[in-house]
Amino acid sequence: MRSPALLETAGLTKHFGELYAVDAVDLAIREGETTAVIGPNGAGKTTLFNLVTRRMRADRGRVRFRGTDITTATPHAVARMGLVRTFQVSSVFPGLSVQQNLLTAVLARTGRSGVSTQSLERERESLERVQELLVRLDLRDDANVACDELAHGTRRRVEVGMSLALEPRLLLLDEPTAGMGTSERQATVELLSELARRGGTTLVLTEHDVDLVMNFARRIVVMHQGGIIADGTPEEIVEDIEVRRAYLGDSR
């Protein structure tokens, strides 16, 4: 028996006019199964993420998360259930410091942000948690820097840090290493691997760097023109000829 699916889509469809960005996708992600969704630009990876996290409304199909139908749930309700995402273009709070960015996420997790006259500085537990995250993501030196002054890769780490602060059950990462330098990329992969090993959070990511996902993911889903054209272990995928044609191309 396989473990029950954490996330399940059935016939999920989204079209923009004539173009079917996501076309009748059935996908089940099981707990602890690090999955990479790959495919060329426009294959529907980001749209799939958008549908699942309710950033977009699906035209057809259902989404279930931890056994609950979330097809019509609000984005914040979905996030609150433990389905968290990062964005292809880093989505942070540009005018706030790195600390404040992380603190906001920690407050979202603990729910300690109702109307009050309590000073932020009194939130000791939340502030300690921020410290942990700063260390873990190697963001200490930038703790008091506003996010819009950060280098691209650092900003990406802030967003990953915010996502980790939420202690998600399922984390969808949309090209987490895009725009990063080699060493930064390596560090991010290590961080994500550690996260996957530790358990508690299941990772699904989209990625352009095929070598990276081959080493990292246990399962690879290949999308092309809105549909899933291959699904299996990295070894199985490498052998898949259709994939070679659609994605790996002649560069191999």
Place this chain on the structure above:
Amino acid sequence: MKARERTAARPVDTRPVRLEGRRQKWTARARTLAWLLLVAALAVAPFVAGSYRTLLLTEILIFGLFASSFNLLFGYTGLLSFGHAAYFAGGAYASALIMVEAELPLPAGILAGLVGGALLAALFGVFCVRVNEIYFSLLTLAFGMLVYTVVFQAREVTGGSDGFNLYELGSVSVAGRELLLGHPQVFYFVTLVTVVLGVALLERVGSSPFGQVLRAIRENSERVDFLGIPVRRYRYKAFVIAGAMAGLAGGLIAPFLRVAHPQMSHWTTSAEVVLGTILGGEALFLGPAVGTGVLIWLESLVTGRTVYWPLVMGVILLVLVLFLPGGILGTLTRTYRRVRGSGR
């Protein structure tokens, strides 16, 4: 607690980050001291200022609270309301009605202002917080003009264009002495206490975790939503608090001027705090109050000499936009930082 695993390859700096270093503590103390000094100065002011200046200062305090309430929406949450006067006027009419029709004393009138502003904001806020940016501004403007039209037309209740007049504020006995509440100095202190409480509440709310979420909403509301925080509900709460504090200011203005007038709900009154906020600087807590205060003070200077106040206002606006980005306080802070920075 879980033990922290760490990747071996990369040396990681584990020194704790100082959130509350000595400097922050000192800054916090300095801030408290500055607040106390400001309040002390304001408490002494009427004894040296004379009646006319005391009246002017009363008006400045009332509009300072009004502007600070506006900034909870604008500076913190990133919502530019063009109809904030509706809640100010709501408070003014509520306090006038309570004091005249129900014949309740001044404190009840002031409190009624707060309740009136809050209720009105709770009603209109349901619609306003659903929309973003320019649509929010337009919708708040529409509701503002709705209030204006209603108080203008409902003659039997509001007195229409004559306004709703109140004459007697009564008196209180303090230490065996009978003090007339209508006396400029006495009313000044009633105002000072109310405004300090209102402004302190706004400051505390702004510095709380709730305020932190509001700032995050201003910066990127979609990200807040995807952190699992219901943005609309937070905006709504901010809207009601801002309305309540605008109403509290309105609850003071009616007994101060002895009238609740339709003009108080007009969009030009809303524009006054928008302009004052930009003049003072929305990024600093006291910016809006200072800017609006300066505006009222300038107006009192200019209107005594010429009828061309709007022209002067236009020039101020021009200078502001061209030479003082960040407003008066914003520019002062920037200059101070530059001077201190170059001194090192």
